[in-house]
Amino acid sequence: MKKRIAILGSTGSIGTQALEVVREQPDRFAVELLTAGRNADLLIEQALAFGPNAVVIGDTAQLARVKDALFPAGIKVYGGEAAIAQAVAMDSIDLVLTALVGFAGLRPTLAAIAAGKPIALANKETLVVAGELVTQAAREKGVNILPVDSEHSAIFQCMVGEWHNPIEKVVLTASGGPFRGRTREQLAGVTKAQALKHPNWDMGAKVTIDSASLMNKGLEAIEARWLFNLEPGQVEIVVHPQSIVHSLVQFRDGSMKAQLGLPDMKLPIQYAMAFPERLRTTWPRFDLARHPALTFEPPDLDTFRNLTLALEAMRRGGNAPCVLNAANEVAVDLFLQDRIGFLEMSDLVEERLAKATFVPRPTLEDLVASDEETRRHARERASIAWNS
Amino acid sequence: MKKRIAILGSTGSIGTQALEVVREQPDRFAVELLTAGRNADLLIEQALAFGPNAVVIGDTAQLARVKDALFPAGIKVYGGEAAIAQAVAMDSIDLVLTALVGFAGLRPTLAAIAAGKPIALANKETLVVAGELVTQAAREKGVNILPVDSEHSAIFQCMVGEWHNPIEKVVLTASGGPFRGRTREQLAGVTKAQALKHPNWDMGAKVTIDSASLMNKGLEAIEARWLFNLEPGQVEIVVHPQSIVHSLVQFRDGSMKAQLGLPDMKLPIQYAMAFPERLRTTWPRFDLARHPALTFEPPDLDTFRNLTLALEAMRRGGNAPCVLNAANEVAVDLFLQDRIGFLEMSDLVEERLAKATFVPRPTLEDLVASDEETRRHARERASIAWNS
Numbered sequence: 001m002k003k004r005i006a007i008l009g010s011t012g013s014i015g016t017q018a019l020e021v022v023r024e025q026p027d028r029f030a031v032e033l034l035t036a037g038r039n040a041d042l043l044i045e046q047a048l049a050f051g052p053n054a055v056v057i058g059d060t061a062q063l064a065r066v067k068d069a070l071f072p073a074g075i076k077v078y079g080g081e082a083a084i085a086q087a088v089a090m091d092s093i094d095l096v097l098t099a100l101v102g103f104a105g106l107r108p109t110l111a112a113i114a115a116g117k118p119i120a121l122a123n124k125e126t127l128v129v130a131g132e133l134v135t136q137a138a139r140e141k142g143v144n145i146l147p148v149d150s151e152h153s154a155i156f157q158c159m160v161g162e163w164h165n166p167i168e169k170v171v172l173t174a175s176g177g178p179f180r181g182r183t184r185e186q187l188a189g190v191t192k193a194q195a196l197k198h199p200n201w202d203m204g205a206k207v208t209i210d211s212a213s214l215m216n217k218g219l220e221a222i223e224a225r226w227l228f229n230l231e232p233g234q235v236e237i238v239v240h241p242q243s244i245v246h247s248l249v250q251f252r253d254g255s256m257k258a259q260l261g262l263p264d265m266k267l268p269i270q271y272a273m274a275f276p277e278r279l280r281t282t283w284p285r286f287d288l289a290r291h292p293a294l295t296f297e298p299p300d301l302d303t304f305r306n307l308t309l310a311l312e313a314m315r316r317g318g319n320a321p322c323v324l325n326a327a328n329e330v331a332v333d334l335f336l337q338d339r340i341g342f343l344e345m346s347d348l349v350e351e352r353l354a355k356a357t358f359v360p361r362p363t364l365e366d367l368v369a370s371d372e373e374t375r376r377h378a379r380e381r382a383s384i385a386w387n388s
Numbered sequence: 389m390k391k392r393i394a395i396l397g398s399t400g401s402i403g404t405q406a407l408e409v410v411r412e413q414p415d416r417f418a419v420e421l422l423t424a425g426r427n428a429d430l431l432i433e434q435a436l437a438f439g440p441n442a443v444v445i446g447d448t449a450q451l452a453r454v455k456d457a458l459f460p461a462g463i464k465v466y467g468g469e470a471a472i473a474q475a476v477a478m479d480s481i482d483l484v485l486t487a488l489v490g491f492a493g494l495r496p497t498l499a500a501i502a503a504g505k506p507i508a509l510a511n512k513e514t515l516v517v518a519g520e521l522v523t524q525a526a527r528e529k530g531v532n533i534l535p536v537d538s539e540h541s542a543i544f545q546c547m548v549g550e551w552h553n554p555i556e557k558v559v560l561t562a563s564g565g566p567f568r569g570r571t572r573e574q575l576a577g578v579t580k581a582q583a584l585k586h587p588n589w590d591m592g593a594k595v596t597i598d599s600a601s602l603m604n605k606g607l608e609a610i611e612a613r614w615l616f617n618l619e620p621g622q623v624e625i626v627v628h629p630q631s632i633v634h635s636l637v638q639f640r641d642g643s644m645k646a647q648l649g650l651p652d653m654k655l656p657i658q659y660a661m662a663f664p665e666r667l668r669t670t671w672p673r674f675d676l677a678r679h680p681a682l683t684f685e686p687p688d689l690d691t692f693r694n695l696t697l698a699l700e701a702m703r704r705g706g707n708a709p710c711v712l713n714a715a716n717e718v719a720v721d722l723f724l725q726d727r728i729g730f731l732e733m734s735d736l737v738e739e740r741l742a743k744a745t746f747v748p749r750p751t752l753e754d755l756v757a758s759d760e761e762t763r764r765h766a767r768e769r770a771s772i773a774w775n776s
Contacts, residue, residue: 157645161549165666171676238677248648253666254673255655256648257545260636267643278553278641285642288559289626293681 005273006033006088006096006117008108011042013204014099014122014148014269019046021270025279032093035084037104038062044069051075053092056083085111095273097148098123101206102329103371106130110364113137120272122148124223125329129322130367131226145227146272150201151220152227153268154246154259159228160276162251170228171248171256172220173240174299175200177212180241184303190342192335200243200263209332210306213345214299218310219328222321225314232314237307239297244286262286305346309353319359319370326374327352334382348378393661394421394476394484394505396496399430401592402487402510402536402657407434409658413667420481423472425492426450432457439463441480444471473499483661485536486511489594490717491759494518498752501525508660510536512611513717517710518755519614533615534660538589539608540615541656542634542647547616548664550639558616559636559644560608561628562687563588565600568629572691578730580723588631588651597720598694601733602687606698607716610709613702620702625695627685632674650674693734697741707747707758714762715740722770740766 005022009015015036022029031050036043037058047055047070054076057066063079070077078087085108088096096112097120098105105123112119113134121127126134138145147153151172159167178197179187195212196205203211210216221235246268248258261267262284270279301308306328313320331345340348352374359366393410397403403424410417419438424431425446435443435458442464445454451467458465466475473496476484484500485508486493493511500507501522509515514522526533535541539560547555566585567575583600584593591599598604609623634656636646649655650672658667689696694716701708719733728736740762747754 157643161664162666164664166668168673245646248676250673251666252668253655253658253662254649254669254671255545255659255666256674258633258646258648260644260646261642267641270641271643274641276549276552278550278639278643280554280640281642283642285556285638286644288636288684289686291684293683295681296676296679298677 002028002030003273004030004032004092004094006035006090006093006112007031007099008035008084008088008096008105009037009099009101009123010034010046011036011039012099012101013202014097014265017266018097018099018269018273019050021266021273022050024281025270025274028279029273033087033090035087040066047075048073053090054078054087056080056087058084081107084108088112088117089115093117095120097269097273098126099148101125101204103129103326106134109134110137113141113143116141116143118144118146120146120148120269122269124149124219125325127223127226128219128325129371130364131222131321133364133367135226135229144275146275147223147227148268148272149220149223150263150265150268151247152224153271155224155228155249157259157271158249158257162249166252167228167230167234168250168252168254169234169236170224170230171236171238171250172217172224173238173243173245173247173296174214174217175211175243176239176241176299177214179212180239182303184343187303187342192338195335195342199241201265203265205336206329206332209335210328213306213342214304215306215310215328215345215349217299218307218314219325221311222314232311235314237299239299240295242292242294244291244294260286305343306349309346309349313353316358317360319356319362319366320353322362322367322370323352323356323374324349326371327378330375330378330382340382348382351381352378390416390418391661392418392420392480392482394423394478394481394500395419395487396423396472396476396484396493397425397487397489397511398422398434399424399427400487400489401590402485402653405654406485406487406657406661407438409654409661410438412669413658413662416667417661421475421478423475425488428454435463436461441478442466442475444468444475446472469495472496476500476505477503481505483508485657485661486514487536489513489592491517491714494522494755497522498525501529501531504529504531506532506534508534508536508657510657512537512607513713515611515614516607516713517759518752519610519709521752521755523614523617532663534663535611535615536656536660537608537611538651538653538656539635540612541659543612543616543637545647545659546637546645550637554640555616555618555622556638556640556642557622557624558612558618559624559626559638560605560612561626561631561633561635561684562602562605563599563631564627564629564687565602567600568627570691572731575691575730580726583723583730587629589653591653593724594717594720597723598716601694601730602692603694603698603716603733603737605687606695606702607713609699610702620699623702625687627687628683630680630682632679632682648674694737697734697737701741704746705748707744707750707755708741710750710755710758711740711744711762712737714759715766718763718766718770728770736766736770739769
């Protein structure tokens with residue numbers, strides 16, 4: 001029987017690759033629901049190709065156009081963010097892939113958990129911002145959260161069959177991004193175009209900038225903490241420029257397990273979609289004996305201050321990761337608009353972390369408030385400092 | 389409750405390390421049976437320290453002495469090879485660790501399987517010689533065979549939770565031994581002392597010589613084939629001089645999993661003894677970020693002809709691996725006695741493989757006959773060629 005998938009954020013980088021997996025494995029998967037924020041054209045094209053039961057377009061201004069395009073194909077069309085949270089609860093959905101970017105992924109993920117749907121989680125901010133709330137809700141509902149990030153998928157793959165064995169630590173590998181080996185002085189003048197050139201991975205703009213600043217690895221550390229129920233001290237980060245070893249687990253007997261392969265997001269996407277089965281693929285294989293050496297080095301925490309800030313927020317807990325994430329989303333946005341420099345992203349995040357009111361055990365409402373307040377203050381601060 | 393262990397070959401390298409594991413984990417393990425071939429002194433010492441229910445000394449000439457020493461401690465003492473096969477069937481034994489060296493491990497292993505005991509298998513010759521018979525017997529009895537060799541333990545650790553997922557291939561890593569990078573000409577004159585210096589692993593003499601000639605990796609390939617139910621073409625060998633990645637599995641989706649750690653046989657020994665649990669240890673940990681690069685290269689099949697011969701025997705199947713193993717045991721013995729040179733070990737094995745009668749589906753009796761005939765011919769040939 002085919003697994004019926006809901007893809008939230010189908011027009012983004014992860015969403016389109018998830019649809020490629022569906023296309024390659026037509027006997028295994030059917031698309032039940034597609035949602036997109038603003039890219040109505042691609043959503044229409046995807047819906048006509050994959051024939052979902054329903055689609056949701058976040059931007060209600062485009063609702064009528066999407067309806068007109070999909071009505072003849074018998075596809076139901078809804079509009080607005082609230083409709084996403086309703087649609088994921090449909091009985092016919094077997095798995096919800098949340099490939100939304102940023103804080104916007106939180107509410108639909110919670111809605112899917114509440115409806116008892118297994119989650120393939122590609123929206124790391126959900127766990128960064130509300131890891132405790134989300135993992136607790138998943139535990140209460142008995143819902144699996146299957147990671148799609150390559151690092152967390154690697155750890156998950158290593159944990160299969162070992163859930164009874166205590167983890168000593170996890171080691172998240174980081175490519176180091178395009179600026180590995182540079183000094184702070186050299187980073188001051190880097191451009192958006194340089195930061196968008198990732199050496200190994202082809203990803204969306206937000207995560208590519210976060211990879212260049214190593215904020216991405218900090219967010220992943222927080223995500224790993226919640227996914228694998230770890231203390232902050234059990235998450236280690238190692239720079240591995242070849243991006244072949246996708247991450248490692250060390251158990252309490254000292255044994256380490258790693259997952260390896262060529263960098264290709266389709267593997268972790270398909271793994272989460274097909275779990276616990278591995279489906280046959282014809283993708284290129286990694287050949288150990290015909291590959292340069294695999295190297296590993298500690299991250300440069302002085303130069304890549306975003307990583308230091310993220311690890312600090314992880315240790316503080318409460319709403320600190322939410323503040324970190326909101327300030328960083330604003331900072332990346334301003335950097336992509338050429339309104340602030342690369343190092344000023346860290347300045348903005350650091351100031352917000354220092355000034356925000358600390359909430360030790362935030363509710364969902366507290367997190368929404370922290371998120372909004374942090375964004376407002378970050379934008380205000382940025383316009384005073386850099387645009388006046 | 390403590391797991392009650394039988395250690396066959398307790399005075400060898402694996403046996404003594406298994407007893408160290410018992411000493412470190414006194415709440416988990418108790419020693420029920422110890423057996424040794426000739427080293428009565430160490431057997432007595434071990435028995436007095438660990439208080440097994442029974443011991444067996446293979447060399448019956450020493451039986452009276454062992455009895456005298458252990459009678460006051462209330463330990464039962466038996467003598468002779470046949471007694472080992474009887475003793476492993478004792479009701480009180482939960483797990484049989486077969487750490488005998490060479491062909492001698494086969495009968496006791498089959499006896500333990502027939503008695504329904506889970507096997508921790510450190511005697512690779514058992515599967516090399518009689519892989520089909522042994523794995524079939526284990527399947528029929530529903531008995532687990534838990535590998536103790538570090539490479540096979542690595543693969544087994546990667547397979548936990550994945551038995552339903554088809555293996556595309558396994559990659560056995562080889563340190564390359566002390567002679568990696570040498571030419572055939574350079575190998576002609578190497579001495580026993582040089583061959584006995586393994587760069588990474590501390591092991592018994594037979595397996596250390598086999599590591600230097602890469603025969604060990606060939607035997608492991610055959611062993612892996614039977615343990616993991618693979619075709620010969622699914623077993624790949626890669627030289628990895630650092631001996632940190634102990635082996636890898638590639639699944640049909642292209643994903644690879646590896647097990648890593650410092651080279652220390654106690655980990656795979658303890659893993660097999662405690663499976664499916666991993667017990668806490670205080671052994672030194674491997675630190676990825678403070679270690680030189682991990683490198684991998686194809687093996688030099690022209691220089692290390694023993695590996696080529698072993699892979700050929702694996703492909704031929706039948707009694708070919710039995711002939712290979714018997715000829716190699718004689719060859720290593722002669723080399724350790726300084727009676728033949730390093731390269732002549734391959735000559736002897738190659739000639740036996742070429743001349744032995746091929747038996748496609750050998751019974752246990754066929755294998756015993758092949759083994760004896762090969763040893764006799766190999767010794768005769770050696771005495772004609774090199775000692776006359």
